[in-house]
Amino acid sequence: MSDNVIIFDTTLRDGEQSPGCSMTTPEKLKIAEALVELGVDVIEAGFPIASPGDFEAVRAVAQRFGDRARICGLARCRREDIERAGEALRGVAKSRIHVFLATSPIHRQFKLKMAEQEIVKAAVEHVKLARSLCEDVEFSPEDAARTELDFLVEVVEKAIEAGATTVNIPDTVGYATPTHYFKVISHLKQHVSNINRAIISTHCHNDLGLAVANSLAAVEAGARQIECTINGLGERAGNAALEEIVMALKTRHDYYGVETNIHTPKLCGLSRLVSSTTGMLVQRNKAIVGQNAFAHEAGIHQDGVLKERTTYEIMRAEDVGFVGANLVLGKHSGRHAIRSRVIELGYQLPDAQLQQVYDDFIALADKKKNVYDADIVALIDNRMNVTVDRWKLIRFHIAAGTGTIPTATVELRDESAAATSAGSTTGDVSVATYRDAAIGDGPVDAVCKAMERIVGISAELKDYQVRAVSGGEDAQGEASVEIVYQGRRYHGKAVSTDVIEASALAYLKALNKAISEQPTSTPAHGV
Numbered sequence: 091m092s093d094n095v096i097i098f099d100t101t102l103r104d105g106e107q108s109p110g111c112s113m114t115t116p117e118k119l120k121i122a123e124a125l126v127e128l129g130v131d132v133i134e135a136g137f138p139i140a141s142p143g144d145f146e147a148v149r150a151v152a153q154r155f156g157d158r159a160r161i162c163g164l165a166r167c168r169r170e171d172i173e174r175a176g177e178a179l180r181g182v183a184k185s186r187i188h189v190f191l192a193t194s195p196i197h198r199q200f201k202l203k204m205a206e207q208e209i210v211k212a213a214v215e216h217v218k219l220a221r222s223l224c225e226d227v228e229f230s231p232e233d234a235a236r237t238e239l240d241f242l243v244e245v246v247e248k249a250i251e252a253g254a255t256t257v258n259i260p261d262t263v264g265y266a267t268p269t270h271y272f273k274v275i276s277h278l279k280q281h282v283s284n285i286n287r288a289i290i291s292t293h294c295h296n297d298l299g300l301a302v303a304n305s306l307a308a309v310e311a312g313a314r315q316i317e318c319t320i321n322g323l324g325e326r327a328g329n330a331a332l333e334e335i336v337m338a339l340k341t342r343h344d345y346y347g348v349e350t351n352i353h354t355p356k357l358c359g360l361s362r363l364v365s366s367t368t369g370m371l372v373q374r375n376k377a378i379v380g381q382n383a384f385a386h387e388a389g390i391h392q393d394g395v396l397k398e399r400t401t402y403e404i405m406r407a408e409d410v411g412f413v414g415a416n417l418v419l420g421k422h423s424g425r426h427a428i429r430s431r432v433i434e435l436g437y438q439l440p441d442a443q444l445q446q447v448y449d450d451f452i453a454l455a456d457k458k459k460n461v462y463d464a465d466i467v468a469l470i471d472n473r474m475n476v477t478v479d480r481w482k483l484i485r486f487h488i489a490a491g492t493g494t495i496p497t498a499t500v501e502l503r504d505e506s507a508a509a510t511s512a513g514s515t516t517g518d519v520s521v522a523t524y525r526d527a528a529i530g531d532g533p534v535d536a537v538c539k540a541m542e543r544i545v546g547i548s549a550e551l552k553d554y555q556v557r558a559v560s561g562g563e564d565a566q567g568e569a570s571v572e573i574v575y576q577g578r579r580y581h582g583k584a585v586s587t588d589v590i591e592a593s594a595l596a597y598l599k600a601l602n603k604a605i606s607e608q609p610t611s612t613p614a615h616g617v
Contacts (some may be wrong), residue, residue, distance in 0.1 A: 095339060095348045096315040098291065100134040100333060101364060102151070103164055103511060105323030107143040110552070110572055110579035111368040115147045121367060122151045124156045124360045129351040130332075132186060134162040134317075135429035139171045148178040156182035160226065165587055167191040176223035177461040186226040188218050188258075193245055194233035198568055199312045206241055213245055214252040221253030229254040230293065235261040235274060242274070251577075256289045256383070261304055264297025264327065268307035275311035291315035294330045296322060306338055306450050309346060320364040320463075321379065331379040333357045333410070341404055358411035366471055369572050369581030371555060378405075384412050411436050413463045421455030435463060437470055446473050449517035457587045465566055468559045468585045479602035480506050481545055482522065483594060490533040498536035499527040502544050503600075534593045541594070545601055549573040549580075556589050569596040575604040 095281035102118050105111065113121070118135065121593045125133050135151040152161040161182060162210050163175035165616050167189055179185035189203075191213050198204055204212070214230065220227045229249040246257050259274060268276070271294070279285055292315070293300040322331035336352045343349075361379035365372050374381045384407040407414065413435060419427060422613055428448050432439060439447065455461055461494040482503045490496040491522040507522035526543045530536030534554075553572035558565040567589035571582045582600030 098132040101319040103134040105319040153180040159185040162186040166485035187220040188228040190230035194236040217310040229257040230258040233262040235266040258291035260293040263471040264295035271304040293317040296327040355411040462560040464560040500540040549575040569593040
């Protein structure tokens with residue numbers, strides 16, 4: 091049995107199915123690049139038949155990274171699904187088609203309305219079709235954890251015979267327990283006659299909070315591929331978290347005795363990237379990548395760690411790329427010091443982007459006395475996630491207080507119009523500047539409404555969160571918003587020492603995303 095566990099990441103496919111976590115193709119490419127740098131073996135880039143956008147995303151990821159990681163497209167047991175996946179992956183050196191069909195009694199009766207032998211026949215037929223288009227085929231009997239073992243053995247055996255090189259055993263609804271799941275995997279190893287011709291994979295959901303535990307139990311039973319997502323993203327309660335699985339296997343190598351190809355110091359950085367892109371904040375006490383993962387509040391713990399780190403820490407923070415709040419720099423620090431610290435924090439930035447981070451740092455250092463590692467990371471993340479937005483916040487003014495109606499005056503610039511004006515004979519970019527005012531329930535609400543009046547759309551705010559990036563009264567505030575416009579969700583995130591400014595920038599970023607998918611329109615108001 092191999093001592094290497096294949097890490098199959100499905101953040102871009104199953105993770106994106108988290109409500110509100112849809113990603114654009116450029117965002118998927120950025121995350122895919124980070125997954126490749128992390129050392130992920132297989133990247134499930136999407137469900138090509140789902141939409142033209144999903145097809146293009148899978149194709150773009152496959153074309154860009156298909157020589158460095160295996161790129162996978164999902165397909166139901168339908169000819170059109172499989173052919174669409176094959177088209178998206180055509181010509182890619184390392185590709186995989188992942189075919190699935192439900193097998194549990196409840197799915198057979200109520201969803202598929204198919205008899206057992208009809209399912210076996212369909213599985214064989216479509217695995218063969220996939221194999222004719224791609225050398226590497228994965229088959230998943232959906233809801234395998236609730237499927238009768240004898241029938242599961244039959245389906246898996248026939249799928250392997252038809253050409254499946256990986257058989258994935260999904261706990262689709264998070265029903266299994268570690269002992270139960272161990273027995274399922276063990277039963278397949280013992281009773282599927284050709285099991286040695288395929289890799290057994292796991293795909294566990296977290297409805298009972300057992301996704302990681304179930305996945306690890308499957309490794310004990312002989313599974314050698316784990317399907318997981320960054321930060322545990324996924325439908326309902328999510329999937330098994332990649333960072334937890336990888337660090338469990340690494341930290342307890344003495345017990346599991348297996349390896350992965352993951353470069354673990356990149357885990358926290360990728361966690362932040364996915365959180366920033368999707369708008370799904372990571373809980374403070376989240377294992378491995380949470381803000382409190384390496385914090386010690388109790389005096390006994392602090393005393394023990396100071397004497398010997400391993401008394402209360404089973405992992406080193408640097409092994410996962412964790413960045414705390416260490417004081418590093420002040421406003422007199424030079425560009426070389428910033429460059430060195432950025433590299434120490436695990437980032438490789440081109441000169442132009444490094445200059446932008448340095449400029450942001452100087453501006454921040456003028457506003458707050460102490461600049462921490464966490465502040466530097468926030469500035470880097472802010473610059474790494476910069477997109478070409480149509481509307482830019484120039485300035486705002488608010489009037490608010492007890493007994494006062496909150497009022498905001500906002501000035502925005504239409505960058506697309508400014509670019510056109512800059513190229514004209516007059517070169518007057520002021521024609522692209524618009525101002526308006528609004529009242530609201532509070533200063534943030536007033537600013538957001540004023541911006542909506544200028545850009546000409548009105549969205550519904552679904553989620554709004556603000557947190558301190560580091561400690562102290564002058565800490566940067568990180569604002570995260572989620573809006574709904576015309577039935578679609580959009581996220582925005584920004585940082586500033588002024589939480590109202592951070593909120594305004596985050597809201598405007600979300601509005602820009604919504605506008606980018608709409609036909610060009612004329613602003614409702616402007617001067």
